[in-house]
Amino acid sequence: MITDPICKAHVNEDTAYVTDYGGKKYYFCSPECKNKFDQLEKSVIRLKRNIGEKERISFGKLKKEIINLGICTLCGACVSSCESIAFVNSQPKLIDKCTACGVCYNQCPRTVTREEDLVGKLRFGYAARSAMPGSKGQDGGVVTSLLAYGLEEGLLDCAIVTRKSEDDPWRPEPFIATTADEVLESAGSIYSHSMTMEPLMSAIKQGMRSIAFVGPSCNIDAVHKMQTSPYGFLHLFLRAKVLKFGLFCMDGFEHEGIREFVQAKGMDLNDIESMKIRKGVFEFGMSDGLKSYDLSELDRYRSTSCKFCTDMAAENSDISFGGVGTPQGWSTVLARSSIG
Template sequence: MKQDPICKKEIEEDTSFQKEYDGQTYYFCSSECLKTFNEMKKSVIRLKRSLDEKKRVSFGKLNKDVIKPGICTLCGACAASCESIAIEDKRPKIVGPCTSCGVCYNQCPRTMTTEEELVGKLRFAYSAKSLLDRHEGQDGGVVTALLAYGLEEGLIDCAVVTTQSKDQPWKPVAIIAEDRAQVLESSGSMYSHSMTMEQLMQAIQQGMRSIAFVGPSCNIDAVHKMQRSPYGFLHLFMRANVLRLGLFCMDTFSYEGIREFVENHGMRLADIEAMKIRKGKFEFEQAGQISRFSLSEFDEYRSSSCKFCTDMAAENSDISFGGVGTPDGYTTVLARSSIGYEIFNEAVENGFLEARPLEDYEMDRVLNLARMKKVQMYSVNRRSKKT
């Protein structure tokens, strides 16, 4: 006796309602059940074909990103959508051929696959560069050039930025910059936490009405929350407009840790001209020479909060900026809010910046890094050293 896979009735094998599928014969009690089976298969095939090339991955990726790290909820959606997957011993297992169609990975509730899930809402993505005379920033100097434009046009009264301490080289100190010289001086990145919020509060208390605020995702989140939360400083934030300029961010390290590391390697922070993190390496430039170290060597100095942070792209900002994606000497820009989009494009039209649309393959690099940040909570020790 066989079972009709649709209505589950027991039936004899000599029924004329039969169907060969994937090397197996299925038996049905009636033409209705056979019809349902045929239609069901066709709809699954249509779904699989609708995925584009980039989304086609194998079950192996679902295993690596979800099942092995232990974040599978056993919802069974993967098994429900593919007969090559079965839930066995309390985990999804591959029990048949995998065509790498990508359906199981893309519909699993634990994966992040869309642009919005990975980097938040945005209007437009650019690769851009400062056109200010003799100005180089951390990447394309775009943050600084935009601030210079905002100040010059009277769009902002001041900017909360971060510069180096006068006494301790490379120690971040947040300041309220009110002119071009001060924003130019604050160009470049320091890879330790900066206490930006105190300066923002001071600027509001000093009566500044339009303030640009620069900081990584967690600092942007603090501003975003204060602008909305009825429990704290909402009344203060009602006095000022704050333009949130977010920096992409994967990690920060303790200042003392960076100093110790540098000194242990025969250098002095006072002699370091530039610091950069790229492609899994921490780079220190001294007298034109670049020393590169694997980021894993800095694990002990990494701020503990960064291990649990999942927002690489400063999703709550008006515009966000990063080095990943575009070529050296350029900044990736994600224009998010209408005010962010307007100001950025005005700065381009007025000759402060040059910009072009970000190419798809460049955006893919941004999305890959963002994905790494999103999943790191589950796999802190598995961070790839390549990106």
């Protein structure tokens, strides 16, 4: 039994309308179905030509970036878009010549082919750094400056930020900052999960209504869920406006793990003035200089949740900030919502 690929009707091979495509015959119940298929074929040819003009991308790139890394979902988009690919032993494999047209790569849900796939929707992007006296941020100090400005101008009632614990150095301690000085105290990044939602809910209970909330993608997602879920607290009961300041994030580590690592390297957390992850290297800043280690050395201390995290740029925030994409001492700033 032969099936018309357009309307799925069963057709008789002898009386059907036929098209030859890619060395294979396709059978149709009517001239309309054949026409639809022929138009589709033209579109695929146009697509191949369009992509081909911009960049030559072969199946090898799909194999290297997606299939070999084990992040292929076996959806079959590549297989269904090219006669040269087939599932062999439950994996997409090249079974014929590849012309490097890039079509398969552009169908795959796991590849990054648009800016939006990588950093989410945004209205404006900036490279910025603070001009505020005394500001020493992690990158351009923009988060701290904006928060200080918002508090001083009365635009914000408070900001939910994270500082280092006094009793246990580098343990993240989230708190409600209501003055520019308190915000300055929280500048810099701590590479461990901070339980930021508790102070947020506490600020709301205290009657604060205009609140800036700072956190990496996973914390921003918690606020976003509470704002948008039909049963979310911020959606159902509360009238507070929460402005989400997202931090780009690719890694978070257990606080105890960082301490163990630092001790194993003969250092003391009390002596560490700054921590920074840059280009696959973890840097610890101390009064006598920097000590750098390959990020892979800290693999075993990475928080389990981070292994499953796919949002690098805090896509659900109103405005997000990171160091990647701009020179050292500057911040990449992505304004996403109108308020952001």
